[in-house]
Amino acid sequence: MTTTGPTAAIVAKKHPVDDLLRADRLPHILCPGCGIGTTMHCYLEALVESGVHVDKHVCVSGIGCSGRTAGYVKVDSYHSTHGRALPFALGIAVYRPELTVTVISGDGDLSSIGGNHLIHAARRNVNMTVICINNFNYGMTGGQAGPTTPMTAKSGTTPYGVADKPFNLPHLVNAVGANFVARWSVLHARQLKDSILRGMRKPGFAFIEVLSPCPTGFGRPNDVGEGIEEMLKYHRRCKWDDKARLEDVDIDMLRPDSPVIVGNFVDRDRPAFCPATGAPPASPTGATEESTKERAAMKDAH
Amino acid sequence: MTKTHRKSDQPKNKPLRTPMDLSYAKVPQGQVYVIPERCKECRFCVEFCPQGMLTLSTEINAKGYHYPQIREGREKDCIHCGFCNLVCPEFAIYTHEIAAVDTPIQEGSHEHAVTE
Amino acid sequence: MSTQSPSKPAATPRVRAGVHFMGGDFACAEGALAAGVDFFAGYPITPSTEVCEHLAQRLPQVGGKFVQMEDELASIAAIIGASAAGARSLTATSGPGFSLMMENIGLAAMMEVPCVIVDVMRGSPSTGLPTGVGQADIYQARWGSHGDYAVIAYCPSSPQECFDLTIQAFNAADKYRVPVMVMMDEVIGHMTEKVVIPPASEIPFTPRKRPSLPPGDSEYLPYMPDDDLVPPMAHAGEGYKIHMTGLTHDERGYPALSAEPHEKLVNRLVDKIRVHAADIVMHEDFLLDDAETIVVAFGCTARSARAAVNLARRQGVRAGLLRPITAWPFPTARIKELIAAGQVKQFVVPEINLGQVRREVERLTQLPVRRVHRAGGAMITPETILEAIVQ
Numbered sequence: 001m002t003t004t005g006p007t008a009a010i011v012a013k014k015h016p017v018d019d020l021l022r023a024d025r026l027p028h029i030l031c032p033g034c035g036i037g038t039t040m041h042c043y044l045e046a047l048v049e050s051g052v053h054v055d056k057h058v059c060v061s062g063i064g065c066s067g068r069t070a071g072y073v074k075v076d077s078y079h080s081t082h083g084r085a086l087p088f089a090l091g092i093a094v095y096r097p098e099l100t101v102t103v104i105s106g107d108g109d110l111s112s113i114g115g116n117h118l119i120h121a122a123r124r125n126v127n128m129t130v131i132c133i134n135n136f137n138y139g140m141t142g143g144q145a146g147p148t149t150p151m152t153a154k155s156g157t158t159p160y161g162v163a164d165k166p167f168n169l170p171h172l173v174n175a176v177g178a179n180f181v182a183r184w185s186v187l188h189a190r191q192l193k194d195s196i197l198r199g200m201r202k203p204g205f206a207f208i209e210v211l212s213p214c215p216t217g218f219g220r221p222n223d224v225g226e227g228i229e230e231m232l233k234y235h236r237r238c239k240w241d242d243k244a245r246l247e248d249v250d251i252d253m254l255r256p257d258s259p260v261i262v263g264n265f266v267d268r269d270r271p272a273f274c275p276a277t278g279a280p281p282a283s284p285t286g287a288t289e290e291s292t293k294e295r296a297a298m299k300d301a302h
Numbered sequence: 303m304t305k306t307h308r309k310s311d312q313p314k315n316k317p318l319r320t321p322m323d324l325s326y327a328k329v330p331q332g333q334v335y336v337i338p339e340r341c342k343e344c345r346f347c348v349e350f351c352p353q354g355m356l357t358l359s360t361e362i363n364a365k366g367y368h369y370p371q372i373r374e375g376r377e378k379d380c381i382h383c384g385f386c387n388l389v390c391p392e393f394a395i396y397t398h399e400i401a402a403v404d405t406p407i408q409e410g411s412h413e414h415a416v417t418e
Numbered sequence: 419m420s421t422q423s424p425s426k427p428a429a430t431p432r433v434r435a436g437v438h439f440m441g442g443d444f445a446c447a448e449g450a451l452a453a454g455v456d457f458f459a460g461y462p463i464t465p466s467t468e469v470c471e472h473l474a475q476r477l478p479q480v481g482g483k484f485v486q487m488e489d490e491l492a493s494i495a496a497i498i499g500a501s502a503a504g505a506r507s508l509t510a511t512s513g514p515g516f517s518l519m520m521e522n523i524g525l526a527a528m529m530e531v532p533c534v535i536v537d538v539m540r541g542s543p544s545t546g547l548p549t550g551v552g553q554a555d556i557y558q559a560r561w562g563s564h565g566d567y568a569v570i571a572y573c574p575s576s577p578q579e580c581f582d583l584t585i586q587a588f589n590a591a592d593k594y595r596v597p598v599m600v601m602m603d604e605v606i607g608h609m610t611e612k613v614v615i616p617p618a619s620e621i622p623f624t625p626r627k628r629p630s631l632p633p634g635d636s637e638y639l640p641y642m643p644d645d646d647l648v649p650p651m652a653h654a655g656e657g658y659k660i661h662m663t664g665l666t667h668d669e670r671g672y673p674a675l676s677a678e679p680h681e682k683l684v685n686r687l688v689d690k691i692r693v694h695a696a697d698i699v700m701h702e703d704f705l706l707d708d709a710e711t712i713v714v715a716f717g718c719t720a721r722s723a724r725a726a727v728n729l730a731r732r733q734g735v736r737a738g739l740l741r742p743i744t745a746w747p748f749p750t751a752r753i754k755e756l757i758a759a760g761q762v763k764q765f766v767v768p769e770i771n772l773g774q775v776r777r778e779v780e781r782l783t784q785l786p787v788r789r790v791h792r793a794g795g796a797m798i799t800p801e802t803i804l805e806a807i808v809q
Contacts, residue, residue: 006334006377006380008372009335009395010333010336012337014337015337015340021393023393033344034391037391038346038390040391041388045388055656055657060499070663071661075659076654076660077659077660077661078529078654078661078662078663079673080498080664081664083491084525087487087488087491087493087495088495088496088498088499089499090459090496091457091459091495091496091497091498091501092502094485094500095456095500095503095507096504096654096655099654099655116488116489120488120492227346228344228349231346231349231350275478276474276484
């Protein structure tokens with residue numbers, strides 16, 4: 001290291017996080033201005049900080065742009081089918097409870113085609129951290145509306161505008177009892193990393209919604225613009241309120257005056273899911289250890 | 303939109319947190335590293351560097367993107383906050399701490415590069 | 419000496435060795451336990467519910483994990499996940515649930531994650547006859563998921579075989595890293611018969627093929643097959659940092675989205691079963707030595723067929739029964755052999771569907787293939803089959 005102070009940017013070949021990446025696959029396939037890479041980065045930093053041995057951590061994802069994350073992180077990683085990341089991850093988490101499991105997938109994968117699994121995994125409070133990257137559309141297929149696309153938004157399948165109300169994911173997941181619920185945009189990289197870390201350390205189901213720019217699928221057709229412009233919108237409109245009423249945290253990226261509420265909304269301690277252990281049942285007569293001993297003693301007395 | 307107004311319940315003029323005493327704080331000095339071939343020119347680092355010390359190169363990488371570099375004369379401004387590193391979706395920029403300097407950062411240099 | 423309460427029952431053993439009077443669904447569950455199943459995920463559906471219920475009780479007693487999932491899509495995904503983490507994993511369902519599982523059966527085939535799926539067939543299509551017998555999922559077992567791949571499917575014909583073939587299914591799944599189906603039918607699932615469970619030491623066990631190189635060795639490639647076309651399998655949490663994907667992938671497991679790696683991978687997925695067909699295929703021959711009429715029947719229909727062959731013999735008709743025990747791979751070689759011997763004059767294929775196994779026989783021969791079909795809801799009687807034999 002030089003003692004004469006910093007110079008112009010030094011060209012490097014390797015990034016400090018590369019050891020946790022399948023770096024031979026970089027640059028990744030994601031578009032310029034997409035926030036999935038940032039989310040991936042925050043996840044990896046959180047993983048390092050968690051102190052969990054990388055060999056004991058598993059990453060599961062579904063299908064879509066966000067689902068590609070599993071292919072870039074250098075941990076045991078499973079790129080499952082569309083919508084099924086959560087039950088796939090449940091199989092690992094339940095069978096090997098000593099492993100920490102993170103699911104990274106998109107809003108469409110987790111809340112549309114996989115919506116049933118989302119509510120059930122949260123209801124069961126399965127011990128896993130779910131990072132739901134919400135880019136307000138189906139990006140991989142070229143920009144179609146999904147269950148998070150704001151009303152009136154234009155997309156490949158909604159040329160006249162979205163007609164149905166989008167999900168409020170933190171409200172949904174909270175309603176069924178997840179232990180930890182947060183929302184950040186990728187601009188809140190530090191807070192996002194901290195939330196992921198809290199989720200990893202928390203027993204039970206942790207759900208972190210990450211608002212991410214999708215210039216290709218959502219930004220351009222809706223005059224939101226490039227990734228950086230969507231980021232600037234987050235900068236202007238995001239309001240941090242941990243105590244927000246979750247029924248009020250709907251997002252409308254297309255209404256200029258509409259705030260975007262972010263924060264660590266829910267932190268509770270319901271017991272995490274643990275299937276029955278099959279401890280031997282009490283004796284069919286309902287006899288307790290004590291009563292059996294008593295009876296044995298009485299027998300002896302006779 | 304939210305109907306809670308807790309912030310206004312707080313006494314007026316009470317700071318939200320104790321300000322850092324800049325006369326005692328040591329500000330880290332950082333060195334910026336860039337991996338040009340990974341950059342896709344999203345400009346997140348340039349826009350959100352709290353020191354506003356980054357700009358795009360005039361040269362392009364193999365895929366035709368301009369990558370970040372340090373503004374002329376701002377080489378010593380990096381405070382190794384690490385935000386460029388964390389916000390970069392491409393794992394293409396990071397900083398290393400090279401020293402902690404006694405000189406407090408100048409007033410005004412903390413203001414966000416976002417100018418809207 | 420022991421401070422243990424005498425009221426506590428001894429832990430139920432995994433293998434309940436002995437002679438039992440047991441239903442097919444229960445025998446299947448006991449077979450899974452004997453095979454060492456660690457993880458079951460399922461959703462109740464008639465007529466397979468007893469498998470699910472019995473394991474709900476028994477599996478936790480032997481240290482396994484039982485999870486009732488929200489649907490069959492979740493059930494199959496969960497057992498693939500658990501298997502990727504090292505479990506011997508199982509689900510049980512019937513036609514409608516089997517349909518829901520199809521996409522992820524393709525995933526298990528593509529990722530080469532062993533798992534066992536029990537399908538107790540009922541009258542179909544759609545909701546069909548929930549409590550009535552059917553045998554119409556045979557093609558679905560082979561071709562149900564999109565694309566080309568190969569599976570193994572067993573068709574038990576008695577509760578004893580439900581036990582034996584479920585063990586066989588786990589061993590084959592681990593040996594070839596494929597999803598394996600146990601295709602029971604409602605009659606077999608709900609039939610109660612004598613089942614002999616051997617002692618644990620006599621239960622056949624084929625271990626999963628595991629990497630010989632230690633974690634971190636750069637030489638280890640998760641999808642580099644051995645000479646038998648099956649790659650050794652590393653599990654989650656062992657340090658191999660493997661990547662598994664349903665995308666077309668190369669030997670490293672990395673997505674490789676072009677024609678050449680796709681050609682290589684898909685051919686290997688099919689070939690690894692095809693080249694081992696002789697080792698995998700199972701069938702039962704009954705009075706075939708001099709048979710001029712060969713009845714080909716499986717599952718509960720094979721029981722009627724055996725009676726029909728006996729009736730025919732009493733009338734002096736030289737009939738025999740070929741019972742495929744593996745529907746997939748189909749006992750093609752045996753049928754070709756019988757045709758080549760020149761004795762056989764006709765085939766009779768009774769089955770509770772409109773002609774699935776019949777088509778498999780028809781494409782092997784120019785000889786007459788008589789059809790004895792019914793859509794479902796009741797067994798085919800020996801008399802009906804006899805009519806076709808003597809026709």
